[in-house]
Amino acid sequence: MSILTLKNVCKRFGETEIIRDVSLDIEKGERHAIIGPNGAGKSTLFHLISGKYALSSGDISFHDQSIANKKPYEIARLGITRSFQVTNIFPRMTVFENIRCGLLWNQKYGYSFWHLLGRQQDLNAKTHALLEEIGLGHRAEIPAGELAYAQQRALELGIAIASGAELIMLDEPVAGMSHSEAENAVALIRKVTEGKTLVMVEHDMNIVFDVADRISVLVYGEIIACDTPQAIRSNARVQEAYLGEVAADA
Amino acid sequence: MKQLLTKSLVWIAYLAVLLILPQIFNSVLAITIFNQMAIAIVFALSYNMLLGQGGMLSFGHAVYFGLGGFMAVHALVMIEFETFYFSIIYIPLIGGLIGLLAAVFIGSFSTHKAGTVFAMISLGIGELVAASSLIFVSFFGGEAGVSADRTYGPPFFGIEFFQDIEIYYLAAGWVFIATLFMYLFTQTPAGRMANAVRDNPERAEFIGYSARKVRFISFCASGFFAGIAGGLFALNYEFITEENLNAVTSGRVLLMAYIGGLGYFIGPIVGAVILTLMNSLLSNYTELWMLYLGIMFVLTVLFLPRGFAGFIMMHRVAWVQKRMQSLVMPYLLTGVPAMITAVSLVAIIEMLHHRGEEFHFLLVTLSSTSVFSWALVLAVAGASIYAVRLSLPRLHSAWEDANKLVDADEDNARP
Numbered sequence: 001m002s003i004l005t006l007k008n009v010c011k012r013f014g015e016t017e018i019i020r021d022v023s024l025d026i027e028k029g030e031r032h033a034i035i036g037p038n039g040a041g042k043s044t045l046f047h048l049i050s051g052k053y054a055l056s057s058g059d060i061s062f063h064d065q066s067i068a069n070k071k072p073y074e075i076a077r078l079g080i081t082r083s084f085q086v087t088n089i090f091p092r093m094t095v096f097e098n099i100r101c102g103l104l105w106n107q108k109y110g111y112s113f114w115h116l117l118g119r120q121q122d123l124n125a126k127t128h129a130l131l132e133e134i135g136l137g138h139r140a141e142i143p144a145g146e147l148a149y150a151q152q153r154a155l156e157l158g159i160a161i162a163s164g165a166e167l168i169m170l171d172e173p174v175a176g177m178s179h180s181e182a183e184n185a186v187a188l189i190r191k192v193t194e195g196k197t198l199v200m201v202e203h204d205m206n207i208v209f210d211v212a213d214r215i216s217v218l219v220y221g222e223i224i225a226c227d228t229p230q231a232i233r234s235n236a237r238v239q240e241a242y243l244g245e246v247a248a249d250a
Numbered sequence: 251m252k253q254l255l256t257k258s259l260v261w262i263a264y265l266a267v268l269l270i271l272p273q274i275f276n277s278v279l280a281i282t283i284f285n286q287m288a289i290a291i292v293f294a295l296s297y298n299m300l301l302g303q304g305g306m307l308s309f310g311h312a313v314y315f316g317l318g319g320f321m322a323v324h325a326l327v328m329i330e331f332e333t334f335y336f337s338i339i340y341i342p343l344i345g346g347l348i349g350l351l352a353a354v355f356i357g358s359f360s361t362h363k364a365g366t367v368f369a370m371i372s373l374g375i376g377e378l379v380a381a382s383s384l385i386f387v388s389f390f391g392g393e394a395g396v397s398a399d400r401t402y403g404p405p406f407f408g409i410e411f412f413q414d415i416e417i418y419y420l421a422a423g424w425v426f427i428a429t430l431f432m433y434l435f436t437q438t439p440a441g442r443m444a445n446a447v448r449d450n451p452e453r454a455e456f457i458g459y460s461a462r463k464v465r466f467i468s469f470c471a472s473g474f475f476a477g478i479a480g481g482l483f484a485l486n487y488e489f490i491t492e493e494n495l496n497a498v499t500s501g502r503v504l505l506m507a508y509i510g511g512l513g514y515f516i517g518p519i520v521g522a523v524i525l526t527l528m529n530s531l532l533s534n535y536t537e538l539w540m541l542y543l544g545i546m547f548v549l550t551v552l553f554l555p556r557g558f559a560g561f562i563m564m565h566r567v568a569w570v571q572k573r574m575q576s577l578v579m580p581y582l583l584t585g586v587p588a589m590i591t592a593v594s595l596v597a598i599i600e601m602l603h604h605r606g607e608e609f610h611f612l613l614v615t616l617s618s619t620s621v622f623s624w625a626l627v628l629a630v631a632g633a634s635i636y637a638v639r640l641s642l643p644r645l646h647s648a649w650e651d652a653n654k655l656v657d658a659d660e661d662n663a664r665p
Contacts, residue, residue: 077458090449109439111440113467115438117437
């Protein structure tokens with residue numbers, strides 16, 4: 001059963017066509033990776049799904065309901081959450097506050113100005129539990145902007161999953177990390193996306209082939225292949241367009 | 251539990267200070283100043299809901315203060331003519347509701363974006379309302395403004411509010427309630443999300459919140475409390491003019507919040523107290539007090555970007571580690587010459603201002619035509635600047651020592 005469906009999605013900026021007629025089905029519960037060379041439009045595709053950019057044409061539906069051209073916060077409320085390629089947290093607020101803000105909407109607080117957050121024991125307990133899960137329990141009270149880079153990435157992941165969304169989209173979650181940091185991050189991603197659907201953009205092929213159930217290859221705004229890791233590895237077009245050069249680099 | 255206790259103690263102390271102050275300083279001048287402070291505190295705190303908490307730089311916050319104040323004066327007139335008849339203690343609430351109403355209307359389009367767009371809209375609205383105050387004379391009273399008499403209402407437990415001290419206690423009550431509610435607002439989901447939208451509006455949208463709606467709620471709350479401050483103004487002065495909703499008043503509240511410290515809840519209170527004191531005391535001694543205020547603002551922006559409250563909070567580490575006493579001497583060694591430098595520079599400015607005339611300055615008589623005057627102030631300025639430069643390295647190293655953490659690794663120092 002597919003949870004997210006893209007139908008003939010196009011995105012143009014002026015004359016430039018960044019995403020060309022992309023159709024894609026994300027199955028419920030799968031871990032799906034989108035790979036492709038720089039400038040292929042991977043992040044743009046994320047921005048289209050999460051509502052940051054409006055579609056030029058085509059349709060995107062989540063649980064068979066169209067989310068095309070909905071506002072980011074409306075899409076987030078439906079159960080799609082995302083992280084960003086560039087760390088995107090609330091730097092002046094504490095780590096604890098960052099996570100708690102991520103939980104608020106899902107916990108039905110809305111825009112309330114009549115609940116005192118200090119008294120919401122259930123909410124605060126959930127926040128602490130999530131902090132422990134992402135390994136930031138001991139950093140709860142410092143401003144998020146003061147965290148080390150890998151910790152900020154973990155925090156961002158925490159904010160994303162705090163919403164309780166079914167579909168989690170991660171844009172290069174281990175970019176810029178050392179090898180051991182990346183290993184920890186992957187373990188964390190596996191843990192927190194258990195039982196959920198994951199779509200991620202990633203450059204590190206080892207991680208992609210390790211984590212993903214299926215892989216889509218995006219080249220110049222078009223999906224040239226979408227299959228299991230084994231099939232992608234042996235796909236001639238992919239070899240030619242992308243993997244070959246990575247292998248040559250490595 | 252312990253935290254709750256500490257917080258309650260802070261609030262009790264705040265209330266106690268509000269109540270005891272006029273008993274200690276009970277001159278007419280002091281009470282006048284306290285009343286101004288009370289108004290300024292509520293106004294500056296309401297401004298910080300926008301700028302400090304919500305990241306919205308407004309150049310037109312006096313609109314909500316002024317509209318609330320005008321309506322409050324009109325309400326006093328209605329009480330006088332018995333259109334309505336209720337105790338004047340509720341007047342600030344009327345100001346608040348008018349501020350809220352104006353904020354709902356204006357916020358519905360101005361909170362769409364933060365940053366430059368918001369700032370420009372606030373400036374435009376500020377000018378618009380200030381200009382219309384001279385057009386709609388029946389409500390705003392033209393250049394003369396509108397006035398009323400607060401003593402016609404029914405007595406409140408026998409108090410008829412003839413005296414400023416009675417108004418002070420009324421204002422103090424409102425200040426306490428308004429401060430408490432503005433603080434509690436920061437502890438609610440809407441208040442916390444205001445911080446989140448300030449820090450990163452894009453991220454806030456992706457966790458389910460419309461940045462615009464979050465800003466709108468803060469904006470309305472801010473307008474409400476600014477209106478309460480306007481109502482207090484109306485009660486205290488019994489008149490209000492166009493000046494109270496124009497750019498001058500808007501600028502002053504920005505200065506208060508900034509000089510006090512935007513990042514801290516207590517900052518605007520500190521700023522309101524400092525600016526009210528400067529306004530009322532300094533203006534007795536010099537015509538140039540606005541210039542000094544401007545210089546102080548520039549110096550704050552340059553050297554204390556987190557305001558006076560930020561300066562106080564900088565000492566937290568030293569305080570926790572009980573090393574404050576090691577800072578006292580270095581502070582005195584640098585601070586006293588720095589004060590002397592400031593005084594001598596003020597003397598130079600005053601000499602230029604009083605061109606040719608003799609005037610009294612502290613213990614001496616100065617004149618810009620006297621060679622002795624110039625020699626004196628320049629010598630004092632030079633010597634004190636030298637002393638500051640000599641003592642700075644010591645202050646610097648003392649500061650480093652006082653802030654050294656017991657454990658080098660901060661990560662491990664935390665439980």
